[in-house]
Amino acid sequence: MRPRILFLGTGGDISLTGRDVRCSGGIVVQTQSCQFHIDPGIGAVVKAAAFGVDLREHTAVLVSHAHTNHASELGGVLCALSHNGLDPHGVLVASRSIVQGLHDGIPRLTPFLSSCVEKVIVAEAGNKIGIEDVEIVALPTKHSDSSAVGFRIATPEFVVGYTSDTLFDKSLVQFYKNCNILILNTLFPFEQNGEGLSSADVVKILKVAQPNLAVITHFGSKMHAANPLYESREIQKRSGVQVIAAQDGLCVDPVSYAAELRQTTLSMFKESFE
Numbered sequence: 254m255r256p257r258i259l260f261l262g263t264g265g266d267i268s269l270t271g272r273d274v275r276c277s278g279g280i281v282v283q284t285q286s287c288q289f290h291i292d293p294g295i296g297a298v299v300k301a302a303a304f305g306v307d308l309r310e311h312t313a314v315l316v317s318h319a320h321t322n323h324a325s326e327l328g329g330v331l332c333a334l335s336h337n338g339l340d341p342h343g344v345l346v347a348s349r350s351i352v353q354g355l356h357d358g359i360p361r362l363t364p365f366l367s368s369c370v371e372k373v374i375v376a377e378a379g380n381k382i383g384i385e386d387v388e389i390v391a392l393p394t395k396h397s398d399s400s401a402v403g404f405r406i407a408t409p410e411f412v413v414g415y416t417s418d419t420l421f422d423k424s425l426v427q428f429y430k431n432c433n434i435l436i437l438n439t440l441f442p443f444e445q446n447g448e449g450l451s452s453a454d455v456v457k458i459l460k461v462a463q464p465n466l467a468v469i470t471h472f473g474s475k476m477h478a479a480n481p482l483y484e485s486r487e488i489q490k491r492s493g494v495q496v497i498a499a500q501d502g503l504c505v506d507p508v509s510y511a512a513e514l515r516q517t518t519l520s521m522f523k524e525s526f527e
């Protein structure tokens with residue numbers, strides 16, 4: 254399988270996803286041998302089919318937190334993955350709010366849905382989780398779902414970071430370093446603030462994190478109105494980092510942005526023969 258990162262949706266608030274202006278089906282990360290689905294929100298099942306992703310092939314489903322645009326179609330994805338529970342396989346890595354419930358004390362994950370996978374892992378910030386040849390680290394966030402986590406996914410071919418929903422905080426930026434590709438949930442344009450990152454916050458993060466490529470996604474309605482394409486160009490100009498504004502269906506070839514990783518691997522290889 255040729256590695257790729259596929260965006261099944263780019264909507265970050267219900268006024269967009271509820272009217273299908275943008276959907277929020279999540280992000281699919283494919284390596285040579287594994288397939289991960291991050292945040293299966295509104296549209297996850299139909300958009301996976303539309304963009305040629307076979308949900309039965311999922312190695313793991315990663316859910317950063319329990320908000321609608323991140324988790325509403327977790328049930329549909331787990332049923333499709335396991336053929337309605339008849340063929341359980343794979344791993345669910347999810348926030349405490351998904352597995353155990355949080356504010357209302359009611360777990361979002363039913364016993365039936367738990368039985369659709371081989372293993373359920375609660376992702377707490379700082380946890381390292383190994384799945385086949387991939388290492389996933391759960392990253393801290395500052396969000397209204399206090400158990401929300403981001404993810405750093407290190408594969409043999411590339412490293413991708415995902416902020417999930419979070420406010421900007423200086424202490425979080427260190428966790429976004431050393432990623433080839435960094436995906437940032439950018440709810441607000443420049444000059445706007447709210448419960449999430451703005452374009453100005455993204456500039457501050459990128460100046461320190463310095464990924465080879467940044468992808469902004471999960472847009473709120475004000476960001477949508479401001480035009481993410483324009484915002485991405487402005488972020489690129491101010492940060493000096495290459496930035497793409499995701500669209501529903503965007504496909505990124507992560508290996509082409511992993512030049513440094515390849516160089517490191519090559520020099521290690523060279524050293525061992527000198």
Ligand SMILES: [Zn+2]
Pocket residue numbers: 318320396398418
């Ligand atoms: Zn959220």
